[in-house]
Amino acid sequence: MTPWWRDAVFYQVYPRSFADSDGDGVGDLGGVVARLDHLERLGVDAIWLNPVMVSPMADHGYDVADPRDVDPLFGGLAALDELIARAHARRIRVTMDLVPNHTSSQHPWFRAALAAGPGSPERQRYLFRDGAGPAGSAPPNNWVSVFGGPAWTRVTEADGSPGQWYLHLFDAEQPDLNWDNPEVFADLEATLRFWLNRGVDGFRIDVAHGMAKPPDLPDMELDALGVLAAGNDDPRFNHAGVHEIHRGIRAVLDDYPHAVTIGEIWVFDNAEFAKYLRADELHMGFNFRLVRAPFEAARIHDAIANSLAAAALEGAGPTWTLSNHDVDREVTRYGGGRRGLARARAMAMVMLALPGAVFVYNGEELGLPNVELPDEALQDPVWERSGHTERGRDGCRVPMPWEGSAPPFGFSTNPGTWLPIPREWARLTVERQAVDDGSTLNFFRELIRLRRNVFRFDGNHVEWVRHDENVLTFRSGGVLCVLNAGDRTVPLDGGRLLTASSALTGGRLAPDSAAWLV
Numbered sequence: 001m002t003p004w005w006r007d008a009v010f011y012q013v014y015p016r017s018f019a020d021s022d023g024d025g026v027g028d029l030g031g032v033v034a035r036l037d038h039l040e041r042l043g044v045d046a047i048w049l050n051p052v053m054v055s056p057m058a059d060h061g062y063d064v065a066d067p068r069d070v071d072p073l074f075g076g077l078a079a080l081d082e083l084i085a086r087a088h089a090r091r092i093r094v095t096m097d098l099v100p101n102h103t104s105s106q107h108p109w110f111r112a113a114l115a116a117g118p119g120s121p122e123r124q125r126y127l128f129r130d131g132a133g134p135a136g137s138a139p140p141n142n143w144v145s146v147f148g149g150p151a152w153t154r155v156t157e158a159d160g161s162p163g164q165w166y167l168h169l170f171d172a173e174q175p176d177l178n179w180d181n182p183e184v185f186a187d188l189e190a191t192l193r194f195w196l197n198r199g200v201d202g203f204r205i206d207v208a209h210g211m212a213k214p215p216d217l218p219d220m221e222l223d224a225l226g227v228l229a230a231g232n233d234d235p236r237f238n239h240a241g242v243h244e245i246h247r248g249i250r251a252v253l254d255d256y257p258h259a260v261t262i263g264e265i266w267v268f269d270n271a272e273f274a275k276y277l278r279a280d281e282l283h284m285g286f287n288f289r290l291v292r293a294p295f296e297a298a299r300i301h302d303a304i305a306n307s308l309a310a311a312a313l314e315g316a317g318p319t320w321t322l323s324n325h326d327v328d329r330e331v332t333r334y335g336g337g338r339r340g341l342a343r344a345r346a347m348a349m350v351m352l353a354l355p356g357a358v359f360v361y362n363g364e365e366l367g368l369p370n371v372e373l374p375d376e377a378l379q380d381p382v383w384e385r386s387g388h389t390e391r392g393r394d395g396c397r398v399p400m401p402w403e404g405s406a407p408p409f410g411f412s413t414n415p416g417t418w419l420p421i422p423r424e425w426a427r428l429t430v431e432r433q434a435v436d437d438g439s440t441l442n443f444f445r446e447l448i449r450l451r452r453n454v455f456r457f458d459g460n461h462v463e464w465v466r467h468d469e470n471v472l473t474f475r476s477g478g479v480l481c482v483l484n485a486g487d488r489t490v491p492l493d494g495g496r497l498l499t500a501s502s503a504l505t506g507g508r509l510a511p512d513s514a515a516w517l518v
């Protein structure tokens with residue numbers, strides 16, 4: 001039987017930004033419960049929740065201090081239980097982020113490691129090393145953090161003397177765990193079972209290619225890597241030992257056959273990527289080729305063909321995503337304004353025509369653009385760690401506009417939302433778009449409805465009909481998808497029109513548009 005997630009539409013909820021139920025200006029799980037109508041109406045199969053575990057929020061939840069509890073900011077465990085029950089009642093599954101590569105520096109393990117001192121078993125749960133150079137005053141190697149600045153921070157020992165250094169590939173508040181220590185997996189297993197027993201339907205696994213480190217942590221050529229460039233074949237990731245960890249995770253998941261794992265895998269070599277999808281590892285791997293492809297027919301074709309080929313190596317299902325909480329929103333990436341929106345809508349048609357799991361990021365269905373935030377509003381640790389050279393990811397995390405004509409647009413009762421919402425979003429609210437037939441929201445609803453009712457996917461099969469520098473045409477699930485990425489209209493033939501991302505003129509498809517035909 002085909003598993004539920006095989007061709008599912010996942011909706012990514014960035015909990016801080018979705019809906020605030022308690023008026024503190026930050027979204028929470030009560031807010032998600034209150035807005036389940038929106039997700040049901042959209043027709044999604046599952047939610048992917050970004051991290052909601054207990055966290056000091058240095059990286060907005062990707063710094064976990066207690067992996068088996070929900071942060072009070074999001075409403076605590078009871079709020080998650082309620083969300084699971086209410087979502088399930090509407091046949092919406094709930095998957096959540098799992099962060100196994102690192103913990104928060106406030107995690108009891110890390111605090112114990114600081115207190116226990118060099119050589120202690122407590123330090124063996126993380127990657128502590130003596131410094132290099134005279135008196136160990138230089139970092140143990142030349143690694144830089146993905147967020148900018150050094151990847152090592154020196155601690156002060158209990159007696160007040162300058163001490164060892166610990167590794168953090170991300171923020172200093174996110175110490176990397178030592179996955180050679182069996183205690184680390186034992187704890188992850190407890191975490192997996194804890195959530196699965198509460199009814200969670202699976203996990204998106206953060207930095208799934210990162211847990212195993214290169215032996216001896218050697219100096220490496222990292223100069224070409226920029227901030228947030230973990231995808232550029234960073235040699236610190238994707239080490240052989242990571243697969244044993246995934247086999248361990250899968251052995252636990254196999255006790256819960258309804259549940260799925262989707263790894264965040266920034267690995268671009270197909271054979272290497274596919275290793276994560278072997279039958280005893282992850283169910284699916286996030287694929288970032290479509291996110292990275294510019295709006296050019298040939299590049300989009302290559303991204304799709306490559307993703308299909310990578311998944312096919314292990315007979316796994318592909319995944320598709322155009323945006324998430326780490327990248328600029330596609331409306332902006334594709335040029336912004338009307339043109340950026342037209343292209344984003346056309347690409348939504350391409351993505352939703354593909355076999356495999358599709359991930360829609362909250363606000364994508366409203367056609368939200370990135371926001372240029374003022375310096376003082378920025379919260380992403382990238383801004384500080386890069387010495388204010390990189391603005392970070394806040395611009396794609398601005399809260400959702402739900403209703404009304406002025407911020408906070410029903411997102412919160414509190415005008416002081418954690419990131420400011422632009423006034424111009426008055427025309428992008430759910431309320432406003434719901435009553436406009438031509439809105440992006442109604443467009444997404446229609447696409448997801450057609451995906452569910454008309455498409456008949458057959459494994460990973462896509463038939464390429466035409467692909468040149470202007471036009472991409474493929475048949476998938478019994479539907480013909482035509483993308484016009486050129487600058488002239490193209491005739492539409494090959495069937496009856498199901499829907500198009502812009503009005504046709506004389507049966508021709510305008511530039512920056514797509515259509516589905518049967």
Ligand code: NOJ
Nearest residue numbers: 059062170206207325326
């Ligand atoms: C990837 C997550 O998507 C990102 O938001 C986070 O900052 C890093 N992993 C570190 O956990």
